[in-house]
Amino acid sequence: MPTPAERPSPRTDHSQVTGSRVTGTRAVGRRAFTFGAAALGTTALAGCGRFSNDSGGSSDGSVELSFVWWGDAARAEATEAAVRRFEEKNPGITVRTEYQDSGPYQDKLATRIAAGDAPDLFAVPNRGLREYASRGALMDLSTAEVDTTTVEDSVLDLGTVDGTLYGVAAGLNTLGVVFRKQHLLDAGLELPDGLDWSWEDYEEMCRRITENTGATVYGSGYSTVAETTNITWTRQQGEDFYTADAGFGASRESIAAWYAMNNRFRASGALPPPGYSDVQGNSAEQQLISQNKVASQFFATNNFKAYNAASDGDLLILRMPGETTGVRRGHSIDCSMLWSLSSQTDHPAEAAALLDYLVNDPEAYTEMMTTRGVPPNREVTESIKADLHPDDLAATEYLLALQEEDLPTMYVYPRGATAMADEIGTVSVEIEFGRMTPEQAADALIRVGESELSA
Amino acid sequence: MSGTTVGSVQALPPDPSPPRPTRWRRSGPVNQAAASEERAAYVFLLPWFLGLGFTVIPFGVSLYLAFTDYNLLQSPTWIGAENFTRMLDDPKAVTASKVTLVYTFLSVPASIVSALAVAMLLNKGVRGLKFYRSAFYLPSLIGTSVAIVMLWRSIFGYDGVVNKFLGVFGITGPGWVTDPDWALVTLVTLSIWSFGASMVIFLAGLRQIPAMYYEAASIDGAGWWRQFRSITLPLLSPVMFFNLVLGLIGSLQTFTQGFVFSGGTGGPAESTLFYNLYLYQWGFQRFDMGYASALAWVMFIVIAFFTALNFLVSKYWVFYDD
Numbered sequence: 001m002p003t004p005a006e007r008p009s010p011r012t013d014h015s016q017v018t019g020s021r022v023t024g025t026r027a028v029g030r031r032a033f034t035f036g037a038a039a040l041g042t043t044a045l046a047g048c049g050r051f052s053n054d055s056g057g058s059s060d061g062s063v064e065l066s067f068v069w070w071g072d073a074a075r076a077e078a079t080e081a082a083v084r085r086f087e088e089k090n091p092g093i094t095v096r097t098e099y100q101d102s103g104p105y106q107d108k109l110a111t112r113i114a115a116g117d118a119p120d121l122f123a124v125p126n127r128g129l130r131e132y133a134s135r136g137a138l139m140d141l142s143t144a145e146v147d148t149t150t151v152e153d154s155v156l157d158l159g160t161v162d163g164t165l166y167g168v169a170a171g172l173n174t175l176g177v178v179f180r181k182q183h184l185l186d187a188g189l190e191l192p193d194g195l196d197w198s199w200e201d202y203e204e205m206c207r208r209i210t211e212n213t214g215a216t217v218y219g220s221g222y223s224t225v226a227e228t229t230n231i232t233w234t235r236q237q238g239e240d241f242y243t244a245d246a247g248f249g250a251s252r253e254s255i256a257a258w259y260a261m262n263n264r265f266r267a268s269g270a271l272p273p274p275g276y277s278d279v280q281g282n283s284a285e286q287q288l289i290s291q292n293k294v295a296s297q298f299f300a301t302n303n304f305k306a307y308n309a310a311s312d313g314d315l316l317i318l319r320m321p322g323e324t325t326g327v328r329r330g331h332s333i334d335c336s337m338l339w340s341l342s343s344q345t346d347h348p349a350e351a352a353a354l355l356d357y358l359v360n361d362p363e364a365y366t367e368m369m370t371t372r373g374v375p376p377n378r379e380v381t382e383s384i385k386a387d388l389h390p391d392d393l394a395a396t397e398y399l400l401a402l403q404e405e406d407l408p409t410m411y412v413y414p415r416g417a418t419a420m421a422d423e424i425g426t427v428s429v430e431i432e433f434g435r436m437t438p439e440q441a442a443d444a445l446i447r448v449g450e451s452e453l454s455a
Numbered sequence: 456m457s458g459t460t461v462g463s464v465q466a467l468p469p470d471p472s473p474p475r476p477t478r479w480r481r482s483g484p485v486n487q488a489a490a491s492e493e494r495a496a497y498v499f500l501l502p503w504f505l506g507l508g509f510t511v512i513p514f515g516v517s518l519y520l521a522f523t524d525y526n527l528l529q530s531p532t533w534i535g536a537e538n539f540t541r542m543l544d545d546p547k548a549v550t551a552s553k554v555t556l557v558y559t560f561l562s563v564p565a566s567i568v569s570a571l572a573v574a575m576l577l578n579k580g581v582r583g584l585k586f587y588r589s590a591f592y593l594p595s596l597i598g599t600s601v602a603i604v605m606l607w608r609s610i611f612g613y614d615g616v617v618n619k620f621l622g623v624f625g626i627t628g629p630g631w632v633t634d635p636d637w638a639l640v641t642l643v644t645l646s647i648w649s650f651g652a653s654m655v656i657f658l659a660g661l662r663q664i665p666a667m668y669y670e671a672a673s674i675d676g677a678g679w680w681r682q683f684r685s686i687t688l689p690l691l692s693p694v695m696f697f698n699l700v701l702g703l704i705g706s707l708q709t710f711t712q713g714f715v716f717s718g719g720t721g722g723p724a725e726s727t728l729f730y731n732l733y734l735y736q737w738g739f740q741r742f743d744m745g746y747a748s749a750l751a752w753v754m755f756i757v758i759a760f761f762t763a764l765n766f767l768v769s770k771y772w773v774f775y776d777d
Contacts, residue, residue, distance in 0.1 A: 103719055107739045110526075110527040110739065110742060111739065113528055114527040114528065136528065274634070275613055275629065276630070276633070416741075418741050419741060422720060422736070425720050425722055426722065426724050426725055429724040430724050433635060433724075435635070435724070
């Protein structure tokens with residue numbers, strides 16, 4: 001019969017489990033106590049640190065503003081330089097800044113406001129302007145001392161909800177096509193000027209490139225996930241995706257036609273096969289075109305310098321296809337973010353001063369340049385043109401040329417636009433893998449458009 | 456002599472030694488050494504008890520919010536049970552539940568089986584046991600981290616390592632990450648890869664099974680499989696129960712993997728739209744924290760139900776040898 005001494009007891013034979021020698025249970029008890037007390041003390045101290053926050057006024061009477069935006073480290077460096085200059089010009093105001101990547105920033109913004117910690121000045125995504133404005137989170141800028149006379153009305157309209165100005169565009173941009181010159185030349189094609197090409201022309205060029213490279217590089221890699229392409233296409237069919245009264249205006253035929261065309265691009269080889277693009281993230285280096293897997297893509301023009309740098313300077317910037325062959329123009333002058341002031345701010349005058357500086361003072365743009373797009377104030381744009389990097393200049397001229405033309409208005413997105421963006425993302429994948437027909441996709445978008453959108 | 460038959464361990468004669476401190480069945484410690492261990496346990500748990508105060512208040516508030524319409528920017532307005540009835544008509548909530556349940560019922564059993572298999576291999580007494588144990592344990596520590604999920608995503612990308620490897624054999628792999636039919640499977644694989652924590656606990660449990668049972672069994676002519684079924688499994692059943700309950704609770708709440716893998720969208724085509732991710736979208740991206748809170752409480756009730764079910768059923772298969 002085995003005695004207790006032979007049987008390995010869990011209490012005294014720790015060596016097999018922990019691989020170390022333990023002297024006995026009493027030592028464990030005492031050691032556990034001190035360790036536990038130390039852990040307790042540390043958590044208590046950490047907890048104390050959390051709740052000491054410095055609020056607006058500090059002891060020397062100066063005002064502290066909080067200013068947040070989204071973007072990468074390069075944009076942050078430039079913005080902070082601009083902010084330091086503002087502080088020099090306005091002694092008595094200090095600015096506390098913070099930034100995140102665009103996804104986390106947008107998720108965090110509403111929570112920040114809910115916590116009563118709304119930043120004084122912040123970037124509002126264009127998709128969210130109506131959401132924030134209609135719920136009273138933004139200040140009516142006509143009551144703030146910000147000089148908007150220098151900004152064109154069409155640009156101010158981008159930040160106007162139901163007749164009230166809630167935000168000023170931080171930078172103007174629009175859609176464009178970037179095309180790698182070398183692949184066009186290798187395929188024996190003339191470099192397009194992008195002024196009057198049709199979607200069929202674009203498809204043919206891309207198909208030829210795919211053929212020429214033996215499908216190691218596809219002619220096009222445009223993404224159907226972003227709603228901006230849907231919006232552009234819908235306009236070219238004579239309709240408005242989001243209407244002036246915050247509704248949904250795309251018809252079943254035009255949506256189905258868009259997805260049917262995408263299927264044709266894929267069938268002919270102009271677009272890569274399903275599942276090819278697993279790019280996630282917004283940085284220029286991650287894009288398919290920068291990895292030389294595709295020869296062209298759609299993009300937002302304020303990123304041209306980054307894209308061109310990542311593509312060895314080989315990029316052409318062109319207008320969207322179908323501008324002259326559609327019912328009306330598809331391009332519009334957009335902004336991806338607007339500067340707004342919080343309606344809960346303790347320092348409206350100082351926050352307005354910072355906003356005024358960002359909108360009207362050319363010195364703010366010495367470092368920032370066109371990282372967010374072309375400045376909303378035309379005079380500022382003219383004054384910084386001479387110092388722009390050639391790529392930024394190319395993108396700026398591209399936009400200014402478009403701005404001269406008679407383009408449709410980009411109406412402020414309705415509430416619930418996030419739900420539509422999600423549905424577009426889902427539907428794109430379903431179409432790509434042939435799990436849905438273009439008509440079914442159209443029905444899905446219309447269903448969301450009718451149930452989720454509101455003013 | 457024992458007069459026992461292999462397979463009914465209860466037939467062994469009673470042990471004349473003094474009673475050992477039991478596992479958690481009896482109500483109080485039986486001697487001073489056990490009492491000191493219990494004191495140590497409470498000290499370690501003290502931070503959690505204090506933290507309880509911090510979690511009880513959000514619990515209560517979220518229960519209140521579940522009955523309101525709250526957009527984060529304005530004060531909540533009471534709407535009664537409307538959030539709950541809305542859930543019944545929400546096809547996406549059904550999709551999210553399906554995704555989560557499929558993920559759980561694929562990854563939890565597979566994790567437990569892998570953990571047990573590897574633990575049994577290591578229990579044979581390999582050289583470098585400590586190294587292997589740490590090596591297998593490490594993935595479970597970092598498996599839910601953002602960096603690992605992103606790494607996984609790039610390994611299984613269209614042009615990633617896995618597809619290149621398959622390409623060597625002339626197989627064109629699917630888009631593990633971008634194909635709606637495969638994305639969830641890729642995440643299940645990630646979850647199974649992180650089986651290390653359960654493995655270490657199984658290893659400890661295996662070490663506590665007295666060798667004499669196996670000796671007696673092999674003397675009586677029992678083969679490996681019979682020994683496994685009749686000695687290992689019953690004696691490991693408390694550990695298996697523990698891993699099952701915790702695995703189920705954790706897996707049903709998966710968020711990080713889905714969020715990072717799909718960039719917060721639950722894509723491709725809602726194939727990685729975990730329930731937790733879905734309620735996150737409502738709460739933080741769609742200005743409807745009330746509905747998100749209602750979804751969260753339904754999840755809590757479902758998990759509590761599964762856990763209770765587990766405990767009820769446990770008396771039929773979990774064997775405590777005291």
